[in-house]
Amino acid sequence: MSLKAAILASAAALAAISTAQAADAVVAAEPEPVEYVRVCDAYGTGYFYIPGTETCLRMEGYIRVEERFGHDESEPSDWSSWTRAQVTFSSKSDTEWGTLTGLITLRNEAENASDFDPTLDEGYIDIAGFRFGMQYSWWDDDPSGETDVVASNETNHNSIRYQYEGSVFTAGVSLDELEDEYATKPGEGPNDLGIAAQVSFKAGGFQGYLLGGYDTDTSEGAIRAILYAELGPGQLGLYGVWASGANYYYEESEWTVGAQYEYKVNDKLTLIPGAQYFENVALDADGEGFSGGNAWTGGITVNYKIVENLATRLSLQYHDEEEGDDQVEGFLRFQRDF
Template sequence: MNIKSLLLGSAAALAAVSGAQAADAIVAAEPEPLEYVRVCDAFGTGYFYIPGTETCLKISGFIRFQTTFGEDQSGSSDWDAFSRGFIAFDAKSDTEFGTLTGFFAIEADQDNQNSNNFKVDEAYIQLGGFKVGSFWSWWDKGLNGETDINGNDTTKFNSVAYLYDGGTFQAGVAVEELEGVTSKPNGVGVSAIVSASLGGVSFDLLGSYDSEVEEGAIRGLVSADLGPGVLQALAIWSSDPNAYWSVSEWSVAASYRFNATEKFAITPGAQYFGNIRNGVEFNDAWVGSLGNEGFGNGDAWKVGITGDYQITEGLATRVTVNYTEVDYDTPIAGAQDDFISGFVRLQRDF
């Protein structure tokens, strides 16, 4: 009896163990953990990896409310308020040819005169120093503050550009489509820039040629850290009105950004325009459309001051006031020869 009982007990135990193993075999596996967004610090702050890829993406933008003031800002009114939304997507990844970038930005304005005006700000592809697409040209770079005019408001083109970056020295060339800027078809422009920086001083020399009107322009810009701020100056010369500069034959400007505190800065600025364009009203927001008018013998000058205050992280305000005086070579009916203009801005960046 003892041997029989032992055999039966052993068989029951083996059956129990086998049953437990069989039960374990059919239990569903636990789900794999989700792949959370990972921070990408290879290209600066704000980037994260797109899940499942080695591409880093940064989403940024701003919301702006602004009220401008001055002569005839909106129809017969001397002031105009508008709101603007701007959002940008910047995708980057490392390749054997350098950093590959895809950039797209769009903005939309809302005011009583122009509702829901959506437009592409920039859209381009860049691989290393090679860049193609629609982007602002090197003429868009200006001085601190809001007093200077540094290029026509049409200096954003569909372009092919290459920029060599040697650290303290840069050099670049761009071929730009000028279609629609002048009245002639098949417009092509060429721009070249050299830049150098040493310590707190940097210098840019930029030249552009508009093949449609067969005219060109040159601009030099210098920036230097000086005391508690930044001193900047520029000089422009143009052979005649063209897609890059059509305001005057020559111009000089300067500004100084004084950083009063970590949150508050004041920037006074001034600009002089020699031999301004004939037959075109000189205004604070210059419109660079081209006609048949050449430069004349009139001149203009402009002085102003801009204040910036960082209210809190991501929220800032900017206020600017400018005074402009114009001496037309030939009087233009209805044109203002002296006026005050400016704006008050509140902007939330993200």
Template sequence: MNIKSLLLGSAAALAAVSGAQAADAIVAAEPEPMEYVRVCDAFGTGYFYIPGTETCLKIGGYIRTQINYDENWTEAGADWDARSRGYLTFAAKSDTEFGALSGYINLETNDNGDTHLDGAWINIAGFDVGYFYNWWDDGLSGETDEIGSETTIANAIRYTYDGGTFQVGAAVDELSGPALYGHAGTNDDIGVSGLLGFTLGGVTAQLIGSYDFDAEEAAFRAILTAELGPGTLGFAAVYSTDPNYFYDKAEWSVAAEYKIQATEKFFITPAAQYFGDYGFDSDVDAWKVGVTAGYQITEGLRTLATVNYKDVDGEDDGTWTGFLRLQRDF
């Protein structure tokens, strides 16, 4: 065998082996394209698209710890109590032919082991349907006034028209929950509310009227706030025909406060309130004064403190209450 024949034979053998290996080679599949979370800016900051959908989701909440003080507490002889809370909010939004379709879930967990639903409702075309806080939960900005109900969350249906400068609304609440003011604590009691409001320049006004069908009593409240100087001046007035689901503190009451924005991060709010026929007793009046202060320590971290003094006719001494709070928002 000459050298030429040997080279040709070797080349042929290598070609055959290479062909066999090529035939047996495993070809890796193309990787699936990765879907990254996309920012959704259609409904404000903090929203992102749920992968594979056109629905935008926002997750938020806070972690709060505070020390409460009440000199009338008698449990174990203590007059202060430290408490902590975690709160989560979920908001889902998408565009529809009826406008934005929104859904909300709020979850609250306290250090006593209590975890509960603090809101779950649907909003579309001005309607709110589900479990949410009513208009009586709103109030003045400080921590002194008592112009709302003890129980302000319920299953309800509500419609609100917001024209920018003018607002009008109507709501029907199922007054379930604890047995209060003659309520049996069942799911059969009904309350209705109406709202009128306007915002013009630095002035905002709101009027609420509510009727408790089970107690057969009504309650009314007006709030007026106005930007004045370095802060915001606020007034409120409440009238209740008798104790009912919406207001049970007194037959009538007036409150005032002035929120002073001392710096970009610090505010202080002195406030006062007077109660006529306190506890719906025509021989008893009461008054309350206090101050609330807040400071934004850094982005997402703030502190809030309040001190209040309340005096009721017929009681030997007034009562001091307050709290000191540290809260991380996200």
């Protein structure tokens, strides 16, 4: 066979093989279009659309580590290591009644590496000024330092509340299930009902809050007022609480007054000195009122931003009670936000 004939024969053979393979070739399916996550900027930073919906979702949280110290802080030890991990899921969407919000906060705490306490910290639905579910009450809104004691017992409840928010004034009322049993007043039990109401204002460099709470089981209540004013290089905070007798919202003393000054030294460092006085810290035997004894607390809170999303807080407090021992207590905290 000549060279030319051999080349033609080889080409014919290759063509035949290619034709046979082409007949058996698998045709790849067209890829389905991918729906990428879209940023939702209608409700602030961090929200994104849940794919396939018009609902916006944000996930945030923090890890907090504290070294606590004080007399019998973790009895019989005078110090304790404590850690909290928390994550919050917040969903929002527009409706004909306004923004529909759903919020879930999951929290887990561990002390001394053995005491684990997983909880649903918050879980509520919010629409048109109404909020239903496990939520923090207005009694949880305290001054920014660590010196003050302006609430008693747990400050989150299964509640139904309504709040009107205006440009200057805000007002609201809530019905709270006071679900935790406490033994301060004889006969007090769980599953009690509390009623709380608050009015507040913000105008210029001033903010004010007036809050009341009534415990239907003990038939006692408390009133609290807080005022903030921009003064000099920082903000002055003044507060006071009065209680008619032992009640879930406040039962530390018959009345108390206190003050703090939040001084922002620079973008990283903030100093918050404060002091508080308590009058009649002892309860009557029947819990109907308060008897003698007074106390006062003074201290300082130091906040320092180490880097973006990592900060530390130092709390040093001195407590002196007329009929008790003096105490020094506080903590050193590190917190990573995300």
